[in-house]
Amino acid sequence: MTTTNRQVRLAARPAGEPRDTDWQHVEEPVGEPADGEFLVQVMYLSIDPAMRGWMNAGRSYIRPVEIGEVMRAGAVGRVTASRHPGFAVGDHVSGTFGVQEFCLSDGRGVTKVDPAAAPLPTYLGTLGMSGLTAYFGLIDIGRPEPGQTVVVSGAAGAVGSIVGQIAKILGCRVVGIAGGERKCRMVVEEFGFDAAIDYQSEDVRKALREHAPDGVDVYFDNVGGDILDAVLLRLARGARVVICGAVSQYNSTRPQGPANYMSLLVNRASMTGMVVFDYADRYAEGVARLAEWRAEGRLTSLEDVVPGGVAAFPETLMRLFRGANHGKLVLEVAGGKGTGTVIGEGGSR
Amino acid sequence: MTTTNRQVRLAARPAGEPRDTDWQHVEEPVGEPADGEFLVQVMYLSIDPAMRGWMNAGRSYIRPVEIGEVMRAGAVGRVTASRHPGFAVGDHVSGTFGVQEFCLSDGRGVTKVDPAAAPLPTYLGTLGMSGLTAYFGLIDIGRPEPGQTVVVSGAAGAVGSIVGQIAKILGCRVVGIAGGERKCRMVVEEFGFDAAIDYQSEDVRKALREHAPDGVDVYFDNVGGDILDAVLLRLARGARVVICGAVSQYNSTRPQGPANYMSLLVNRASMTGMVVFDYADRYAEGVARLAEWRAEGRLTSLEDVVPGGVAAFPETLMRLFRGANHGKLVLEVAGGKGTGTVIGEGGSR
Numbered sequence: 001m002t003t004t005n006r007q008v009r010l011a012a013r014p015a016g017e018p019r020d021t022d023w024q025h026v027e028e029p030v031g032e033p034a035d036g037e038f039l040v041q042v043m044y045l046s047i048d049p050a051m052r053g054w055m056n057a058g059r060s061y062i063r064p065v066e067i068g069e070v071m072r073a074g075a076v077g078r079v080t081a082s083r084h085p086g087f088a089v090g091d092h093v094s095g096t097f098g099v100q101e102f103c104l105s106d107g108r109g110v111t112k113v114d115p116a117a118a119p120l121p122t123y124l125g126t127l128g129m130s131g132l133t134a135y136f137g138l139i140d141i142g143r144p145e146p147g148q149t150v151v152v153s154g155a156a157g158a159v160g161s162i163v164g165q166i167a168k169i170l171g172c173r174v175v176g177i178a179g180g181e182r183k184c185r186m187v188v189e190e191f192g193f194d195a196a197i198d199y200q201s202e203d204v205r206k207a208l209r210e211h212a213p214d215g216v217d218v219y220f221d222n223v224g225g226d227i228l229d230a231v232l233l234r235l236a237r238g239a240r241v242v243i244c245g246a247v248s249q250y251n252s253t254r255p256q257g258p259a260n261y262m263s264l265l266v267n268r269a270s271m272t273g274m275v276v277f278d279y280a281d282r283y284a285e286g287v288a289r290l291a292e293w294r295a296e297g298r299l300t301s302l303e304d305v306v307p308g309g310v311a312a313f314p315e316t317l318m319r320l321f322r323g324a325n326h327g328k329l330v331l332e333v334a335g336g337k338g339t340g341t342v343i344g345e346g347g348s349r
Numbered sequence: 350m351t352t353t354n355r356q357v358r359l360a361a362r363p364a365g366e367p368r369d370t371d372w373q374h375v376e377e378p379v380g381e382p383a384d385g386e387f388l389v390q391v392m393y394l395s396i397d398p399a400m401r402g403w404m405n406a407g408r409s410y411i412r413p414v415e416i417g418e419v420m421r422a423g424a425v426g427r428v429t430a431s432r433h434p435g436f437a438v439g440d441h442v443s444g445t446f447g448v449q450e451f452c453l454s455d456g457r458g459v460t461k462v463d464p465a466a467a468p469l470p471t472y473l474g475t476l477g478m479s480g481l482t483a484y485f486g487l488i489d490i491g492r493p494e495p496g497q498t499v500v501v502s503g504a505a506g507a508v509g510s511i512v513g514q515i516a517k518i519l520g521c522r523v524v525g526i527a528g529g530e531r532k533c534r535m536v537v538e539e540f541g542f543d544a545a546i547d548y549q550s551e552d553v554r555k556a557l558r559e560h561a562p563d564g565v566d567v568y569f570d571n572v573g574g575d576i577l578d579a580v581l582l583r584l585a586r587g588a589r590v591v592i593c594g595a596v597s598q599y600n601s602t603r604p605q606g607p608a609n610y611m612s613l614l615v616n617r618a619s620m621t622g623m624v625v626f627d628y629a630d631r632y633a634e635g636v637a638r639l640a641e642w643r644a645e646g647r648l649t650s651l652e653d654v655v656p657g658g659v660a661a662f663p664e665t666l667m668r669l670f671r672g673a674n675h676g677k678l679v680l681e682v683a684g685g686k687g688t689g690t691v692i693g694e695g696g697s698r
Contacts, residue, residue, distance in 0.1 A: 061615045229606070243614050257578070257606030265592050265622030266410045273614030 005030045007100035008313045010065045013057055017251045017321065022055070023314050024068075031104045038082035040093055040103045040110075044305070045313070046074035046124040047329040048158075049222070049320050052250040061275045071099040071313070074129055076113060076120045077334070087112075094123050099313045101333060118294070121303040125158055125328030126294055127287055133244060133276040134162035134220075135286040139170075141242045141274050142218040146171030149212045151231055154222030155196060156183035158328035159244060162290075163220045164193045165299050172218075175211045177204065177227055179323045186326060190300055204230040215239070215267075224249045225256050232260035239269040251321055302327025309333050354379045356449035357662045359414045362406055366600045366670065371404070372663050373417075380453045387431035389442055389452045389459075393654070394662070395423035395473040396678040397507070398571070398669050401599040410624045420448040420662070423478055425462060425469045426683070436461075443472050448662045450682055467643070470652040474507055474677030475643060476636055482593060482625040483511035483569075484635040488519075490591045490623050491567040495520030498561045500580055503571030504545060505532035507677035508593060511639075512569045513542045514648050521567075524560045526553065526576055528672045535675060539649055553579040564588070564616075573598045574605055581609035588618040600670055651676025658682050 004027050011024035033039050054065050054072050065072050075097040079087050084107055087093065095110035097103035113123040125131060137159075144150050150167040154160035155176025164187070167174045176187040176196045184196035197207040204227055208216070215236030221228050224246030235241070241264075249255045264271060279286065293299040304325045306316050309332070316331045353376050360373040382388050403414050403421050414421050424446040428436050433456055436442065444459035446452035462472040474480060486508075493499050499516040503509035504525025513536070516523045525536040525545045533545035546556040553576055557565070564585030570577050573595030584590070590613075598604045613620060628635065642648040653674045655665050658681070665680045 059615070061617075224611075243611070245614075246611055249611070255608050255611070257608035257610055259604050259606035261606055261610070261620070262573075262592070262595055262598070262604070262622070264620060265594075265624065266408070268410075268622055268624055268627060270619050270621040271610070271613060272619040273611070273617055275614065275617055278617060 003030055005100055005102040006310050007070050008310050009070050010067055016253050030102045033081050033083045033104055035083050037104050037106050038079050038084040038087045040077040040097055040105055041080045041334055042075045042077040042097050042101055043334045044076050044121050045331040045333055047316050047331055049245050049247040073099045076123050099310050121305050121330040122301045124330055125303050126301040127290055129276055130158035130328055131162050131290045132286045134159045136279040137242045137244050137274045138163050138166050141272050142240050144170055144172045144218045148217035149173045150218040151175045151216045152220045153177045153227050155187045156326055160222050161191045161327055165191055168192055169298055199227055208234045223247050228258050229260045232258055232263040235263050235267040235269045237267050239267055241271040243273040303330050305330045305332050307332045352379055354449055354451040355659050356419050357659050358419050359416055365602050379451045382430050382432045384432050386453050386455050387428050387433040387436045389426040389446055389454055390429045390683055391424045391426040391446050391450055392683045393425050393470050394680040394682055396665050396680055398594050398596040422448045425472050448659050470654050470679040471650050473679055474652050475650040476639055478625055479507035479677055480511050480639045481632055481635045483508045485628040486591045486593050486623045487512050487515050490621050491589050493519055493521045493567045497566035498522045499567040500524045500565045501569045502526045502576050504536045505675055509571050510540045510676055514540055517541055518647055548576055557583040572596050577607050578609045581607055581612040584612050584616040584618045586616050588616055590620040592620055592622040652679050654679045654681050656681045
């Protein structure tokens with residue numbers, strides 16, 4: 001029976017791109033649940049651009065990860081020991097378990113998931129925070145109307161791919177922006193967007209003139225930088241820009257502001273930031289609709305599951321900033337193999 | 350009787366700051382009203398930062414002034430000849446009469462004003478577009494609530510000084526940002542703001558920590574640039590940033606975007622552009638409330654009336670970008686003297 005819990009902790013706050021020396025690989029004994037607690041074996045970790053922000057000091061929408069603390073991460077896993085009345089051994093659960101192999105939990109912020117209804121990594125993507133971010137960001141902040149043009153950056157990514165698919169379901173014309181031919185093909189062929197713009201090989205401004213001839217009514221931005229500036233020049237009157245992320249800027253020590261922001265005035269448009277955690281009391285609504293669309297075959301899930309366990313976390317995170325992932329990036333910790341050899345299964349402690 | 354109409358026309362589109370060679374000084378005969386028209390002798394011209402934008406080519410919220418065209422300007426004047434049933438000789442009127450001494454009009458977009466109720470320049474400021482911009486921008490876009498903190502840049506200027514006074518009337522805590530000790534004193538002593546920050550001598554970020562300890566709920570921005578960036582770092586949760594102008598950037602060939610725009614995400618805040626012309630069907634509502642507050646002594650008007658006639662327009666416009674004005678900048682064309690010697694008075698044509 002496994003007794004060691006491998007972890008990745010934050011060793012230093014990075015300046016610019018995180019380096020190996022910003023992480024500390026630690027092994028400690030697997031904890032034992034106290035009364036009211038249970039032990040989760042982490043199976044899959046959600047790898048998110050937002051993680052870069054959590055590594056910084058200073059006020060943000062969530063407290064920073066402290067130096068020496070296990071890196072924060074969303075995850076799915078399996079309960080391997082329990083002294084909690086609501087969670088039994090064998091239950092699959094989703095929660096913020098961190099970059100480690102085992103996590104003790106008192107159940108707060110933890111939800112049960114059903115591995116028969118969807119593959120476990122999907123509970124980190126389409127049916128997890130990525131899907132909910134897309135759902136509430138697009139519907140509540142973007143407020144698209146049928147027939148309007150919705151543009152999404154990071155269109156082949158975890159959130160962007162779902163945003164575009166929901167916008168199609170809502171009757172919009174949808175244009176994705178992504179890097180590289182393969183991603184752009186995926187955006188159109190697998191996710192069903194009306195068009196894709198390859199920012200690596202195309203002039204985004206020119207391509208937007210072609211694909212959004214009447215202007216952009218909703219722009220869902222995951223990337224910031226030059227792409228945000230290009231879309232700002234193409235806004236339709238009354239457009240809504242949803243600021244969900246700025247992956248192009250997270251490792252920059254001198255972030256680039258949108259020089260064309262006065263287009264907000266010219267077009268009487270708005271730019272609004274959103275954080276999915278604010279919608280916690282409506283997660284159930286979001287997941288229900290996402291699951292329904294998925295069951296109807298209208299929402300394609302794509303998870304990019306990378307092996308390697310927690311030791312591979314630092315390099316896996318960097319894949320996001322290099323745009324190397326397709327769909328939701330997930331790190332396998334115990335994964336498929338884990339399900340056969342879960343420790344403590346049937347145990348009584 | 351005056352027969353010559355002096356005009357200032359746009360000669361070239363400026364790159365950066367407008368220069369003398371961008372203007373053409375023209376004299377042409379004063380026109381005669383056709384049926385359904387009247388002639389206005391321009392008395393006061395409204396000098397506005399937005400004028401700089403109208404000189405640029407390209408799509409904006411209003412069509413550009415064409416090369417060779419009389420420069421667009423809001424103005425008040427007096428009807429000196431009329432073949433229009435709705436406007437009589439001697440009527441005082443407000444409209445977009447342009448940088449010229451006389452303007453023919455068919456009455457569209459022209460409103461009568463009462464020189465007995467307020468000085469004529471006030472109809473360009475508090476009771477004109479400046480007041481309406483402040484009113485609708487603050488109330489409709491800023492949506493301040495009593496007790497909230499409102500920060501205004503360009504606080505000693507035409508729009509900013511009114512924004513702050515309305516915010517005080519609505520029960521807010523109001524902090525103004527202006528350049529120089531004299532303006533800051535005016536902001537507090539004459540306009541009644543709770544505090545003023547002198548961006549020329551103070552660290553704006555530090556001063557905002559002091560004067561907006563609980564964060565900024567509404568930021569009404571007239572200036573852009575570094576001041577916008579400083580305020581973004583101080584936003585309260587759910588803050589509204591009203592983008593009314595960016596006078597610090599209008600002459601820049603490489604405008605500066607707000608590098609701290611991700612504060613919108615951190616604080617779930619929004620940044621929204623506004624153009625007063627969109628509220629045309631509610632101008633009457635706005636003017637009525639502004640006039641009421643003014644009559645009650647709760648709204649101080651300050652007009653900075655500069656003499657010199659239309660020939661002085663180019664240098665007067667530059668005063669705005671040098672921050673040389675206090676309150677509403679107005680260029681006197683016929684003005685006080687004009688009222689005694691208006692041409693065509695009592696005429697019958």
